Amino acid sequence: MSEWKWYYSHxxxxxxxxxxxxxxxxxxDGYGGTILEATRDVFDFSVDGDAILxxxxxxxSERFGPDGDGVFPxxxxxxxxxxxxxxxxxxxxxxxxxxxxxxxxxxxxxMRNQELIEPDKPAEFDQ
Numbered sequence: 144m145s146e147w148k149w150y151y152s153h154x155x156x157x158x159x160x161x162x163x164x165x166x167x168x169x170x171x172d173g174y175g176g177t178i179l180e181a182t183r184d185v186f187d188f189s190v191d192g193d194a195i196l197x198x199x200x201x202x203x204s205e206r207f208g209p210d211g212d213g214v215f216p217x218x219x220x221x222x223x224x225x226x227x228x229x230x231x232x233x234x235x236x237x238x239x240x241x242x243x244x245x246x247x248x249x250x251x252x253x254m255r256n257q258e259l260i261e262p263d264k265p266a267e268f269d270q
Contacts (some may be wrong), residue, residue, distance in 0.1 A: 153174060
């Protein structure tokens with residue numbers, strides 16, 4: 144789980160990280176905006192076992208004939224779920240083994256202490 148950090152935004156769409164609540168307010172530079180504490184979400188590396196089995200069947204449709212039941216005609220729901228979990232674990236191991244750096248997740252998982260900070264300065268408009 145990621146740690147709680149402070150963020151600030153002028154438009155409630157694009158948030159930037161700040162060292163503290165006070166730093167988040169300072170970063171708004173008197174123009175107002177939103178501050179909040181949040182944790183970043185994490186990427187989901189789960190794989191749908193049924194989708195993989197369907198793809199394997201599609202890849203081999205010419206090989207099992209028109210009356211065939213597919214490559215895996217007796218797969219149970221439990222087996223499909225086990226395949227999905229095994230593939231998720233394989234992807235996670237592959238990321239680790241290859242030392243692949245994962246980009247930070249853009250979305251917040253949890254938010255708290257959200258505040259609207261009123262502006263001290265008038266808004267600047269392009270004319």
